[in-house]
Amino acid sequence: MNDDPSAVDVLYAKVSLTDGSSRLQRLVDQLVKKFNDAGLIQEDDTSLTQRQYGDVKLHVTLMNTKLRKGLQSVEVDSRRKYPGQRRESFDATQLLQEFRQFRFGETQLKSIHLSERLRTSPDGYYASRCQALL
Secondary structure, eight states, rough: OOTTTTTTTTTEOOOOOTTTOOHHHHHHHHHHHHHHHOSOOOOOHHHIIIIIIOOOOEEEEEEEEETTTTOOOOOOOOOOSTTOOOOBOOOOHHHHHTTTTOOOOOOOOOOEEEEEEEEEEETTEEEEEEEOOO
16 A cells, blocks of 8 residues: 555555544544554554554555466565465556546445454455454
8 A cells, every 4th residue: 555656566445434424444443452452463463554554544455466367476475465476566547547536335334344364264255253233
């Protein structure tokens, strides 16, 4: 999530509430703080998000170059979610200009899932450890 649109690894769209409030942002920030205070988050997991960006960045991932097919790396980093795969940045400048005001729609938030890092469910989505109905 860098600020250079000509060298993008992850293309994402920001999430916002229709009423313009920051309720969801405050909720997720408080959850991260509680998890961190309880020792459930390792320093390297939260430090990038908290120190570089402040708040948790609410977003929807649209493209992620780690998931491109056919790109294999000679360097294998065991810390990566997909060891052996490398990123190949792309220029998203035109996409961002063309779709700057695009609305992806609305949905009602009915539950919050706590996903387990580096695991997927049988349907290919993030593995959910638990959920809270709202």
